[in-house]
Amino acid sequence: MDPVTHAASGAALMLALPRRPATRWAIPLAAAVAAMPDLDIVLASGPLQFLQLHRGFTHALLYVPLLALLCTLAARPLWKRTTPGHWSAAGVWLLCCGLLLLHIWLDCITTYGTMIFLPFSAERVRLNAVFIIDLLLTLPLLGAAWYSWRAGRHLPPDPQGGCPSAPRAARLVLVWCLVYPCLAMLCNGWQTRHFREELLREGRQPGQVTVLPDAFAPLFWRAIYEEQQPNGRVIRADGLDILGRIHQRGFPRPALPESLRAALMAQSQTCATFLDFSLLPFCAPLPPDLRPAAPDAAPALNGQQDAATHPQQLRGYLQIVDERFGSSLALVRRIMRLRAGGGGPPFQLWVELGYGPDGRPQLLRQRLRLPDSGRDSGWTRPRVPSPPALLPWCLGLY
Template sequence: MDPVTHAASGAVAMLALPSRPASRWAVPLAALAAASPDLDILFASTPLQFLLLHRGITHSLAGVPALGLLLALCCRPLWRASTPERWSFGKVWLLACAMLLLHIWLDAVTTYGTMIFLPFSHERVRLNGVFILDPLLTLPLLWAVWRWRRGRARMLLALAWVFLYPALGVGLNAWHAAQTEARLRAEHRQVSRLTVLPDAFAPFFWRALFAEQGPDGMQVREQSLDALGRPRAPETSHQAAPAALVAAFSRQSVSCDSFFRFTLLPVVSPLRAEDAPEAPPGVRNARTLLFYDLRFGSGLAFVRRLMALRPHADIPFQLMTESAPANTAPGAENNGPILLRERLRFSDSRRDSRWQRPRAPAPPTLGQRLTGLR
């Protein structure tokens, strides 16, 4: 979710309380606390760090008490002795924890994925109920903050909207998934890994992604849906990233492993000529590929045009690889193609690793082997 929505939700939550410290800092500090977990991007200077840190420990349930304590210390105007109607430090700490939980909720209902179970699991929770930018969620909150003097009841309704609107989206997502699955089954199509995503201006528009075997191998199909779950445009097809290739590159590179864990239904295409590196000396038949994720697109043409206007517009998250064929000599073990070089490029955040040699993932710890967690 965008920082404006996070900050507005924190301001609404503070204004909805029956009483608050008589300080001009009360509402701004609540807004800052609700947006604060996204400061994790300041510690991510490389694309790999961005994958590992953003929506990581600052967005985890286990990290809430510690981060809430730090925020409470920063919110001194709310608990210092000179503030009229001041709160106790413990009450400010509880408020900070509540703002963090509010942030986690708004991120978990989007499509990006939030690692709320760190440090026990790196699984990304994505409830797919709200588009990453949703004016139907944000504008009512901003309007409520603007008209806050009209009464607390307005604030309570706005605060309820923070929970009810995303919950409605999650419910509609499940309904659309069931409708789409039934339609594809009626068409006698053998699909797998069906996922429904909110499009811009959900709940009126949605997108379905699913894998299906095609004449040219496994394909990822993309279908734009209307509010009633009906297809509103022809399907588009993309070459699915082969599972064996994903597994081979993930074994050889921590960047590839992290990227593929982040993606939903990764697709692959030949690398564009302008992005291809110079061929390494002594290597014949090197192959360059581009991997990316479809979930950050849109089925609406005018939204795609708007997205193309953003600075450095490109596929948001990209993995580029250069590989050589596996050793096929008699008796040699074939573990897939050999990854020579890799490159992570995230256009919107302007993070680019440039071409570099892969770094092998660390072997799993004893605890990871016992629990199956990575």
């Protein structure tokens, strides 16, 4: 979920309380704590760290009490004795726990995936209920927070010294933050069943089918699915309206072969992280103008001569893209291209492959690109995944 929605949810939660400490920092602090878990991107020095850390340990349920304690220390104006109507430190800690859990909930209902079970599991929870920016969530939160704050200014002073609140609107919008995603999940389930039945009626045999919210959901959805064709497995993404009708047919894209997926994950930590993160990725030849100018020294192929001296036909350049991050709406696609600076999809893995005498693929170089956030690893040599030490394990860096 976007930072504005997170901050607005924190302000709404503070305003939903019957009273609050009489400090001008109360609402800004609540908004900051609600948005705090997304500071994990500051720790990410490159695209690999971004995938490993974003929505990682700062979003894990196990670390909520500890993070809430740090937030409580930073929110000292709320429990400072000189603040009129101040709360106890324990009360502020409970509030911070609630704000962090609200942040985690709002992230889980999107399609990105949130690792709430770290460090025991890197499973990403994605409930596929709302788009990454959802006006049906953000606008009510902003409106309710503004109304409650303005209405509270005209109430009589609180006898206990705190600031009075007009919490009804804020409480209603917090209920909406729970009810609306649940309704969207029900709609998603119906869309998935209806779409699969439509494919079967057409005589097609789809594999995995995943329905995702598109921009302006629940009016628009995207169905991403795989199916077998004579030339191999392909990935399609069809646009759906609220009634389950297809308003845009997706172009078939070659699915990443399972054998190649397994080989890449075994040879590279970067590939393993990206492919664990991705959902129904497709692959395509990397355009010649995006390939490295000349192959430099690379690892040997299965003990043979240096890969740089192998014939060019033994090399292959692929781009692997997660089809999940897109839209069936032309306007939204144009906006996404502008945000990415014309760099294409927001998550891309480029690989340079060589093939030994046995025909098995050997990863020579890789490049992880996140155009939307401006992160690019450049062409690098692969590093074989290894068991993490204690601290990386605690942070979920597998």
